[in-house]
Amino acid sequence: MTDDPGKSPPSNPPESDSPEPAAVASESEDDPGKAPASNPPESDSPESAAVASESEKEELQGEEDFTPDLTPPESPPAPPSTPETSDGEPPDGAEGGILGSTMTFLEHLDELRKRILHSAAALAIAFAICWVFSEQIYRFLAVPIADVVAPGQSVETGMKQLVFLRPTEPFSIWIKVSFVAAIFLSAPYLLLQVWFFIAPGLYRKEKSYALPFLFSSTFLFLVGGAFAYYVILPTALEFLINQYGAPFRAMVSAIEYFNFEVVILVGMGLVFQLPVLVAFLSLFGLVTPGFLWKNFRYAFLVILIVAAVVSPTADALNLFLWSGPMVVLYLISIGISWIFKRRKEKRE
Numbered sequence: 001m002t003d004d005p006g007k008s009p010p011s012n013p014p015e016s017d018s019p020e021p022a023a024v025a026s027e028s029e030d031d032p033g034k035a036p037a038s039n040p041p042e043s044d045s046p047e048s049a050a051v052a053s054e055s056e057k058e059e060l061q062g063e064e065d066f067t068p069d070l071t072p073p074e075s076p077p078a079p080p081s082t083p084e085t086s087d088g089e090p091p092d093g094a095e096g097g098i099l100g101s102t103m104t105f106l107e108h109l110d111e112l113r114k115r116i117l118h119s120a121a122a123l124a125i126a127f128a129i130c131w132v133f134s135e136q137i138y139r140f141l142a143v144p145i146a147d148v149v150a151p152g153q154s155v156e157t158g159m160k161q162l163v164f165l166r167p168t169e170p171f172s173i174w175i176k177v178s179f180v181a182a183i184f185l186s187a188p189y190l191l192l193q194v195w196f197f198i199a200p201g202l203y204r205k206e207k208s209y210a211l212p213f214l215f216s217s218t219f220l221f222l223v224g225g226a227f228a229y230y231v232i233l234p235t236a237l238e239f240l241i242n243q244y245g246a247p248f249r250a251m252v253s254a255i256e257y258f259n260f261e262v263v264i265l266v267g268m269g270l271v272f273q274l275p276v277l278v279a280f281l282s283l284f285g286l287v288t289p290g291f292l293w294k295n296f297r298y299a300f301l302v303i304l305i306v307a308a309v310v311s312p313t314a315d316a317l318n319l320f321l322w323s324g325p326m327v328v329l330y331l332i333s334i335g336i337s338w339i340f341k342r343r344k345e346k347r348e
Contacts, residue, residue, distance in 0.1 A: 123183070127179060147234065148238055149252065159254075163253055164254050176255075187218055191217045220275065222269070303330065307319055
C-alpha cells in the first residue's frame with residue numbers, strides 16, 4: 001500500500017523534560033491497590049508541585065477520616081451494692097421486693113389505704129358485737145355517776161336519776177356506747193395494723209419488737225382507761241356534783257355524762273402510750289435518756305399545761321390526778337430509753 005503523498009504524517013507528542021509525570025506513573029505501578037493520582041497540569045514552576053502535594057495530603061486525610069472505629073464499647077457500670085445492717089443483713093425490702101426502701105409514694109398510699117380498710121372492717125365487726133350488749137355496757141359505765149347521785153343504792157336506781165331532753169338521745173347513747181366499746185375491743189387489731197404499716201421500713205432485728213409493741217400498747221391503753229374509770233372519774237364527779245353542785249338539784253343528762261366519760265377514758269388511755277412512743281423514738285435514735293433527763297423541767301411544764309387543758313376541772317386535786325401519772329410515765333420512759341441505748345451499744 002503506497003503512502004498518500006497529500007496526507008501529512010501524524011505528529012508525535014512533544015517529550016516533556018519534567019520528571020513529575022514519570023514519578024507519578026512509577027508510584028501507580030508500585031501500588032496497584034491505590035487509585036492513580038490525577039496528573040497535575042504540566043508546569044515547571046515549584047508552585048504547581050506544592051499544589052499537587054497538598055491535594056495528595058487531603059486525599060490521604062479523607063481516607064483516614066473514613067477509617068471504621070473498632071474501639072470496644074465501654075462496659076456498663078456495676079449495680080449499686082445492697083445496703084446492709086451492722087450485722088451484715090440487708091434491710092427488709094432491699095432484696096427486690098416492693099416493701100421497705102423500694103416502695104414508691106403511691107405504694108405507700110396503697111399500703112395506708114389497705115390498713116385503713118382493715119381497721120374499718122375490724123371496727124364494724126366489733127361495733128356489731130357491742131351493739132347487742134350496749135345496754136349492759138352503759139350500765140357498767142354508769143356506775144361512777146350512780147354512786148354519786150344515788151349513793152348506797154343500786155346502779156339501776158342511779159341510772160333513773162339521769163335524764164334526756166330529746167327523743168333521739170337514748171338511741172344516740174346506744175350508738176356512742178357501742179362505738180367506744182368497739183374501739184377498746186378492737187384496740188389490739190388496730191395497733192397491729194399500725195405496726196404493719198410501719199414495719200416495712202424497719203430492719204429485720206427491729207421487727208422483733210412487734211409482739212412487745214402490740215402487748216405493751218394494748219396493756220397500757222387498758223391500764224389508762226382503768227385508771228380513769230376507777231380513780232379519776234369518781235373523784236371528779238364527787239368534786240363537781242356533791243361539792244360545787246350541792247346548792248342545786250342535780251339533773252344530769254345521760255348523753256352529756258357519757259360524752260364527759262369518753263373524753264376522760266380515751267384521753268387517759270392515750271396518755272399511757274407515752275412509754276411506747278419514747279421506746280420507738282429511742283429505737284430510731286431520735287431521743288436519748290440524757291436528752292430526756294436534761295429537759296425534764298420543760299417536760300414537767302408541758303405536762304402541767306396538758307393536764308390543765310384536758311382535766312374536767314381546774315382544782316388542784318384533779319390537776320394532780322392528771323399530771324401525776326404523766327410525770328411517772330415520763331420517768332419510766334427515761335428508763336426505757338436507757339435500756340434501748342444499752343442494747344444498741346452492745347450490738348455495736
